[in-house]
Amino acid sequence: MIKMETIMKMTRQQRYRRIEQAQPGELDLLREQVSRCPWRQTFHIQPSTGLLNDPNGFAYYQGEYHLFYQWFPLGTEHGLKYWYHTKSEDLVHWQNVGIGLEPGSPYDSHGAYSGSAIQKDDKLYLMYTGNTRDENWIRHPYQCIAVMDENGRIMKEEKPVIHSVPDGYTDHFRDPKVWAEGSYYYCVIGAQRANNTGCTVLYRSTDLKEWEFQGEIITGLGDFGYMWECPDYFELQDQGVFIFSPQGINPEGDRFHNIYQSGYLMGKPLNTETRVFEHGEFQELDQGFDFYAPQTMVAPDGRRLLVAWMGLPDIEYPTDNSGWAHCLTLPRELSIREGKLIQQPVKELSKLRREEFTARHILRNETKMFEGFSGTSYEMICEFSAHDAEQFGIEFRAGGSEKTVLKYDRIAKKVILDRSLAGQAVGEAYGQVRQYSLDASTLKFHLFVDTSSVEIFINDGEEVFTSRIFPDKMSTEIRFFASNGSAELDAVLWNY
Numbered sequence: 001m002i003k004m005e006t007i008m009k010m011t012r013q014q015r016y017r018r019i020e021q022a023q024p025g026e027l028d029l030l031r032e033q034v035s036r037c038p039w040r041q042t043f044h045i046q047p048s049t050g051l052l053n054d055p056n057g058f059a060y061y062q063g064e065y066h067l068f069y070q071w072f073p074l075g076t077e078h079g080l081k082y083w084y085h086t087k088s089e090d091l092v093h094w095q096n097v098g099i100g101l102e103p104g105s106p107y108d109s110h111g112a113y114s115g116s117a118i119q120k121d122d123k124l125y126l127m128y129t130g131n132t133r134d135e136n137w138i139r140h141p142y143q144c145i146a147v148m149d150e151n152g153r154i155m156k157e158e159k160p161v162i163h164s165v166p167d168g169y170t171d172h173f174r175d176p177k178v179w180a181e182g183s184y185y186y187c188v189i190g191a192q193r194a195n196n197t198g199c200t201v202l203y204r205s206t207d208l209k210e211w212e213f214q215g216e217i218i219t220g221l222g223d224f225g226y227m228w229e230c231p232d233y234f235e236l237q238d239q240g241v242f243i244f245s246p247q248g249i250n251p252e253g254d255r256f257h258n259i260y261q262s263g264y265l266m267g268k269p270l271n272t273e274t275r276v277f278e279h280g281e282f283q284e285l286d287q288g289f290d291f292y293a294p295q296t297m298v299a300p301d302g303r304r305l306l307v308a309w310m311g312l313p314d315i316e317y318p319t320d321n322s323g324w325a326h327c328l329t330l331p332r333e334l335s336i337r338e339g340k341l342i343q344q345p346v347k348e349l350s351k352l353r354r355e356e357f358t359a360r361h362i363l364r365n366e367t368k369m370f371e372g373f374s375g376t377s378y379e380m381i382c383e384f385s386a387h388d389a390e391q392f393g394i395e396f397r398a399g400g401s402e403k404t405v406l407k408y409d410r411i412a413k414k415v416i417l418d419r420s421l422a423g424q425a426v427g428e429a430y431g432q433v434r435q436y437s438l439d440a441s442t443l444k445f446h447l448f449v450d451t452s453s454v455e456i457f458i459n460d461g462e463e464v465f466t467s468r469i470f471p472d473k474m475s476t477e478i479r480f481f482a483s484n485g486s487a488e489l490d491a492v493l494w495n496y
């Protein structure tokens with residue numbers, strides 16, 4: 001009975017309630033549902049109740065990493081968004097701090113939407129989009145500032161710093177990402193032109209308070225979707241990297257199969273005067289099923305780190321009936337190799353390693369399991385050198401009729417992730433297989449498996465497949481296989 005009620009969609013009024021407007025017992029009921037959910041993660045950032053989406057305000061301040069996320073506490077739909085605050089000393093163990101930004105002022109009455117953080121004068125400035133809706137439910141976005149002090153107290157500035165949308169753009173105007181360069185601060189904002197095409201605009205400021213509209217970032221993409229969300233710009237190894245999440249891109253061969261995309265352009269550093277960005281092809285950041293709205297920051301040792309939402313908008317997930325939805329990805333270190341953005345799990349994650357198991361074997365047209373290779377939460381690296389097998393790889397979170405399959409097809413020269421038998425289905429309308437062309441004779445699969453997700457780094461971060469999976473808790477097997485020939489395996493697993 002109770003379950004039926006919670007599965008029912010919320011009305012708009014219910015979705016736009018503040019946390020203190022919850023019915024008596026409503027949050028307890030959600031917490032109780034969450035506690036019974038078989039898919040709670042063990043080493044990923046996830047919400048205590050409700051829905052998590054974009055990472056926000058990722059920064060290092062006063063000796064700690066701060067990472068906020070978009071949060072609707074009262075259900076698994078996209079309702080009234082808060083910023084939830086987490087922090088960590090090591091990028092591995094995250095502490096839930098509490099609400100970072102609450103919506104509700106005249107300039108963020110309908111949500112404290114995504115944004116970023118930058119340190120200035122010993123304070124951490126949070127710049128975010130205040131989402132408002134008028135009586136006709138028309139959006140009016142404002143770009144707002146809040147300031148966090150040394151004691152972790154966050155105070156919103158009363159007035160927005162960008163009051164209106166410039167001419168030529170619609171009310172889809174959000175997600176400021178700030179950086180400092182020379183004597184200026186810059187920010188990029190995701191936008192939609194009046195002709196319903198997506199783009200990104202640039203602003204400039206000397207003090208983070210007065211912002212001057214510069215114009216669009218001029219790319220060579222032309223019409224490329226109807227909205228670009230969550231832009232990010234940075235320079236790495238003398239290259240300019242421009243990340244954004246476009247909506248409205250059609251599938252093309254093996255590319256662009258998720259409901260919305262997330263990728264980057266790379267080229268010469270952005271000319272902030274002309275705003276011209278010369279770049280190569282748009283490349284997806286991730287080949288998996290669940291990855292969106294990434295945000296980057298610079299660690300104190302200079303590493304450029306990225307975290308993303310391990311989920312997508314407008315898709316139902318199997319945990320929705322359990323009162324929570326989504327998690328963030330693990331933090332990844334970025335670098336550039338041969339014109340490509342490389343993502344590697346941050347080295348700190350090795351702290352999670354406990355018992356270690358290894359296996360070496362020549363797989364000859366067989367499927368094989370090894371002592372210690374099983375579980376629901378582990379890190380595993382397996383290297384396969386092809387002899388003459390047509391396909392080789394692994395089945396993991398396997399048991400009964402369930403399995404998630406990761407393999408290399410040596411004939412097609414593709415890495416393939418198949419979640420069609422992974423467990424409870426998700427996003428079926430967008431296909432259950434993802435593949436990526438890669439010509440290599442040795443394949444290194446580096447996996448981070450948590451209760452309901454997998455992040456797979458291929459050949460030292462050349463590609464990543466990030467996906468939620470919803471298997472039975474008894475599906476713990478890991479099976480290694482080679483078909484139509486042989487392949488040499490060298491594997492190591494650490495229990496988490």
Ligand code: FRU
Pocket residue numbers: 053054070081113114115129174175229230293313
């Ligand atoms: C991306 C996004 C952002 C927006 C936020 C609202 O997932 O739609 O554009 O600021 O989520 O939660």
